[in-house]
Amino acid sequence: xxxxxxxxxxxxxxxDLLQGQKAIILCDSNTKQCLEYFYAACPSAKxxxxxxxxxxxxxKNLKTCEMVWYQLTEHGADRNTVLLNVxxxxxxxxxxxxxxxxxxxxxxxxxxxSLLGMVDAAIGGKTGVDFGGLKNMVGLFARPEAVIVxxxxxxxxxxxxxxxxxxxxxxxxxxxxxxxxAMMEENEDELISRSIQVKMDVVERDEFxxxxxxxxxxxxxxxxxxxxxxxxxxxDVLHGxxxxxxxxxxxFLSNQIAGLSKEELASIVEVIDxxxxxxxxxxxxWKAIKKLMLFDxxxxxxxxxxxxxxxxxxxxxxxxxxxxxLDEAFHFYTGx
Amino acid sequence: xxxxxxxxxxxxxxxDLLQGQKAIILCDSNTKQCLEYFYAACPSAKxxxxxxxxxxxxxKNLKTCEMVWYQLTEHGADRNTVLLNVxxxxxxxxxxxxxxxxxxxxxxxxxxxSLLGMVDAAIGGKTGVDFGGLKNMVGLFARPEAVIVxxxxxxxxxxxxxxxxxxxxxxxxxxxxxxxxAMMEENEDELISRSIQVKMDVVERDEFxxxxxxxxxxxxxxxxxxxxxxxxxxxDVLHGxxxxxxxxxxxFLSNQIAGLSKEELASIVEVIDxxxxxxxxxxxxWKAIKKLMLFDxxxxxxxxxxxxxxxxxxxxxxxxxxxxxLDEAFHFYTGx
Numbered sequence: 109x110x111x112x113x114x115x116x117x118x119x120x121x122x123x124d125l126l127q128g129q130k131a132i133i134l135c136d137s138n139t140k141q142c143l144e145y146f147y148a149a150c151p152s153a154k155x156x157x158x159x160x161x162x163x164x165x166x167x168k169n170l171k172t173c174e175m176v177w178y179q180l181t182e183h184g185a186d187r188n189t190v191l192l193n194v195x196x197x198x199x200x201x202x203x204x205x206x207x208x209x210x211x212x213x214x215x216x217x218x219x220x221x222s223l224l225g226m227v228d229a230a231i232g233g234k235t236g237v238d239f240g241g242l243k244n245m246v247g248l249f250a251r252p253e254a255v256i257v258x259x260x261x262x263x264x265x266x267x268x269x270x271x272x273x274x275x276x277x278x279x280x281x282x283x284x285x286x287x288x289x290a291m292m293e294e295n296e297d298e299l300i301s302r303s304i305q306v307k308m309d310v311v312e313r314d315e316f317x318x319x320x321x322x323x324x325x326x327x328x329x330x331x332x333x334x335x336x337x338x339x340x341x342x343x344d345v346l347h348g349x350x351x352x353x354x355x356x357x358x359x360f361l362s363n364q365i366a367g368l369s370k371e372e373l374a375s376i377v378e379v380i381d382x383x384x385x386x387x388x389x390x391x392x393x394w395k396a397i398k399k400l401m402l403f404d405x406x407x408x409x410x411x412x413x414x415x416x417x418x419x420x421x422x423x424x425x426x427x428x429x430x431x432x433x434l435d436e437a438f439h440f441y442t443g444x
Numbered sequence: 445x446x447x448x449x450x451x452x453x454x455x456x457x458x459x460d461l462l463q464g465q466k467a468i469i470l471c472d473s474n475t476k477q478c479l480e481y482f483y484a485a486c487p488s489a490k491x492x493x494x495x496x497x498x499x500x501x502x503x504k505n506l507k508t509c510e511m512v513w514y515q516l517t518e519h520g521a522d523r524n525t526v527l528l529n530v531x532x533x534x535x536x537x538x539x540x541x542x543x544x545x546x547x548x549x550x551x552x553x554x555x556x557x558s559l560l561g562m563v564d565a566a567i568g569g570k571t572g573v574d575f576g577g578l579k580n581m582v583g584l585f586a587r588p589e590a591v592i593v594x595x596x597x598x599x600x601x602x603x604x605x606x607x608x609x610x611x612x613x614x615x616x617x618x619x620x621x622x623x624x625x626a627m628m629e630e631n632e633d634e635l636i637s638r639s640i641q642v643k644m645d646v647v648e649r650d651e652f653x654x655x656x657x658x659x660x661x662x663x664x665x666x667x668x669x670x671x672x673x674x675x676x677x678x679x680d681v682l683h684g685x686x687x688x689x690x691x692x693x694x695x696f697l698s699n700q701i702a703g704l705s706k707e708e709l710a711s712i713v714e715v716i717d718x719x720x721x722x723x724x725x726x727x728x729x730w731k732a733i734k735k736l737m738l739f740d741x742x743x744x745x746x747x748x749x750x751x752x753x754x755x756x757x758x759x760x761x762x763x764x765x766x767x768x769x770l771d772e773a774f775h776f777y778t779g780x
Binding site for chain 1: 547
């Protein structure tokens with residue numbers, strides 16, 4: 109497994125790794141402000157060229173890849189160069205893909221600067237970009253040399269972005285570790301490391317998503333489709349907001365067919381609603397979102413399978429759901 | 445290692461693999477004429493959609509990838525779909541890259557229809573496309589499910605394309621198996637399978653090119669640069685022609701610094717000249733070609749290292765060559 113390292117230990121490791129090493133930094137127009145702290149924590153990184161992409165999920169595309177690949181050649185990056193991905197999920201997803209395909213693969217290190225990056229995107233070896241309006245359609249599994257986790261990056265993170273990451277922490281609580289819920293207001297470092305541990309445990313048992321790893325898709329089957337649907341529209345829906353909506357609907361489905369009790373459903377909805385506002389969805393939105401679900405890459409052979417909860421802390425995979433029930437979940441969510 | 449299967453046995457394997465399987469065929473505007481024989485040999489493939497790209501090394505780029513990825517989504521390809529790459533090195537290089545990055549990787553089978561594809565491109569797990577005027581700049585290592593080798597595809601191959609593959613057969617002879625030279629006029633099937641065996645033996649010992657595999661780059665350090673140089677110009681220089689030129693120059697270097705005898709150099713040059721015409725190169729061409737060599741992805745840290753021959757059948761890697769000697773090799777080749 110990839111090494112996930114925290115704070116002082118992480119920076120010592122990275123500083124050592126970069127001694128006498130050729131490296132290039134990838135960040136985006138938002139996360140370049142994180143470089144000041146990054147350089148302070150890892151002085152040996154100051155000397156390296158910086159490639160800056162524009163911020164936002166809409167930039168996670170092949171056009172940005174071409175820009176970055178091109179700049180790597182311009183900076184003379186060769187097979188021994190290390191790519192340092194400093195940023196949120198977009199930078200680490202795209203940077204991991206870039207590195208794994210540049211000259212058939214160079215080494216890379218993730219330095220996540222958002223909560224979503226730390227507890228989810230940078231962990232587990234998935235890389236990729238969006239394509240044809242579909243999330244992560246082009247990408248591959250590839251392991252970073254290390255993931256450098258330091259919650260100091262979060263001090264300047266906007267609250268909307270912080271919530272974006274909390275959706276995944278909540279998911280980790282619901283599928284595996286309910287005690288995370290009690291930590292949310294308390295020790296941030298422990299919340300992060302424990303949430304990472306949930307994901308790493310699952311990934312370790314099933315790196316290439318043939319079984320167990322599917323559990324991490326709780327809330328994401330509907331959530332991804334909602335996110336894709338709004339991807340190039342006017343409404344700005346973050347990944348975490350879409351997943352929060354997906355978790356409410358999929359918890360409803362869990363109550364209907366997977367054994368989740370009414371009380372547990374209510375408590376899940378209460379926790380999610382305490383962090384996220386509901387997304388306004390019309391009947392037409394819903395029709396389009398259902399269509400996108402059929403294209404989610406986890407849905408084989410044209411049928412949609414869900415990860416549902418039999419109780420809080422226990423997920424079950426490959427649950428078939430009728431379209432009628434899916435529509436009921438939509439009504440449950442919108443109150444319509 | 446990947447299974448490389450021949451003729452009847454190969455077709456039986458593929459027919460079985462495709463039973464009840466969703467698959468899509470990738471070919472190009474030249475190799476679509478091979479589909480008739482392909483369907484006859486593998487009837488279960490008739491039912492699958494065909495994606496056709498334009499032929500030629502110039503099409504081995506990200507724009508073509510986008511077209512193919514898009515068509516895969518249009519055909520509803522999912523994680524269980526198998527991509528069948530029917531064509532020469534361009535189709536198998538690009539198709540392997542497409543498959544390994546579509547939805548983070550689907551299975552693929554190579555069906556090489558050119559000699560170059562059979563003895564080189566389809567063997568060894570390298571995939572990729574050209575980028576920024578540089579060969580195979582974007583790509584990765586990925587193994588096909590199987591490589592289906594059938595020399596019947598070569599019956600309609602133009603002689604220029606056949607020579608394109610012979611360059612790699614000659615290379616395999618020079619670096620490891622001189623007896624291949626005696627087979628050139630005789631048993632084609634044995635020439636192919638024995639040439640494949642040379643490559644597979646090397647790749648098996650060093651899949652990710654940290655040492656031994658570099659031997660396969662004999663003739664390619666200069667050859668790749670020549671090919672890149674002519675890539676978007678008017679002169680049509682095939683990979684094999686460029687490599688043939690590279691092998692003559694690098695054999696000269698081998699004689700100067702690696703112990704290759706004068707007689708062996710002469711016999712290498714004679715064999716190559718019996719198959720390939722010399723490429724006309726001016727002094728300005730040569731300057732540009734030298735510059736490109738510095739960007740070859742095998743050249744770490746800005747220095748150019750060569751694979752040279754200490755004798756026919758024995759290659760040595762990581763040989764440093766001065767620019768002066770490089771210029772002499774150019775004069776040796778052009779007779780200037």
